[in-house]
Amino acid sequence: MLPQRAQALKAAGLARVTVSLDALDDATFQRMNDVGFPVARVLDGVAAAQAAGLAPIKINMVVQRGVNDAQIIPMAEYFRGTGHILRFIEYMDVGVTNGWRLEDVVPSAEVIRRINEIFPVEPVAAAYPGEVAERWRYRDGAGEIGVISSVTHAFCGDCTRVRLSTEGALYTCLFAQRGHDLRALLRQGSGDEEIAEAIRGVWLARDDRYSEIRGAQTAALKKIEMSYIGG
Numbered sequence: 001m002l003p004q005r006a007q008a009l010k011a012a013g014l015a016r017v018t019v020s021l022d023a024l025d026d027a028t029f030q031r032m033n034d035v036g037f038p039v040a041r042v043l044d045g046v047a048a049a050q051a052a053g054l055a056p057i058k059i060n061m062v063v064q065r066g067v068n069d070a071q072i073i074p075m076a077e078y079f080r081g082t083g084h085i086l087r088f089i090e091y092m093d094v095g096v097t098n099g100w101r102l103e104d105v106v107p108s109a110e111v112i113r114r115i116n117e118i119f120p121v122e123p124v125a126a127a128y129p130g131e132v133a134e135r136w137r138y139r140d141g142a143g144e145i146g147v148i149s150s151v152t153h154a155f156c157g158d159c160t161r162v163r164l165s166t167e168g169a170l171y172t173c174l175f176a177q178r179g180h181d182l183r184a185l186l187r188q189g190s191g192d193e194e195i196a197e198a199i200r201g202v203w204l205a206r207d208d209r210y211s212e213i214r215g216a217q218t219a220a221l222k223k224i225e226m227s228y229i230g231g
């Protein structure tokens with residue numbers, strides 16, 4: 001990316017980058033991403049984003065017990081002192097194809113405890129109301145990490161996220177079973193205000209709180225896959 005473009009994004013407050021990297025161990029990462037994507041190419045992308053001046057760069061690691069939890073400390077060690085913010089995300093039951101089980105979740109409290117034993121950390125106040133990640137920083141000044149506790153501490157009450165599928169359907173929850181069609185409005189020539197009004201109506205009518213009620217009553221729901229609407 002051209003440096004001027006990065007500067008323009010920075011000026012607009014849009015120069016943030018979020019990258020998914022679940023392990024530094026190549027075999028583990030390739031097994032988890034299902035498409036054999038290598039760690040080296042992710043790290044190359046992170047380096048390119050940094051060289052272009054994009055910041056902060058957030059590295060998202062979904063932690064799954066027995067699959068990549070042994071990578072918690074290596075990942076913390078690797079990204080300490082880089083200025084990048086490593087965020088540990090509790091493994092979620094998004095979609096229906098990942099075979100999710102509660103026992104595979106590594107609670108954020110355990111992640112923090114394990115890191116704190118090696119690299120002492122302390123909590124940091126949220127940057128803004130409703131911030132999804134709980135922030136921590138290394139006591140030796142080597143930077144910040146975050147934990148996203150979508151299973152053990154649901155935050156549906158503060159949720160402000162909508163997702164738009166490539167087919168123009170608006171999803172008001174990561175676990176929604178259906179979206180709201182915006183494409184039809186565009187196709188029939190609706191203007192910005194009309195579309196904004198439609199989005200407002202959808203948002204005001206939503207009552208999503210999947211993570212708060214996760215359990216027997218949600219187990220059988222046919223949910224949308226994250227690959228379809230984004231994380």
Ligand code: SF4
Nearest residue numbers: 156159173174210211
């Ligand atoms: S479960 Fe749905 S409403 Fe709750 S935090 Fe996640 S996306 Fe938001």
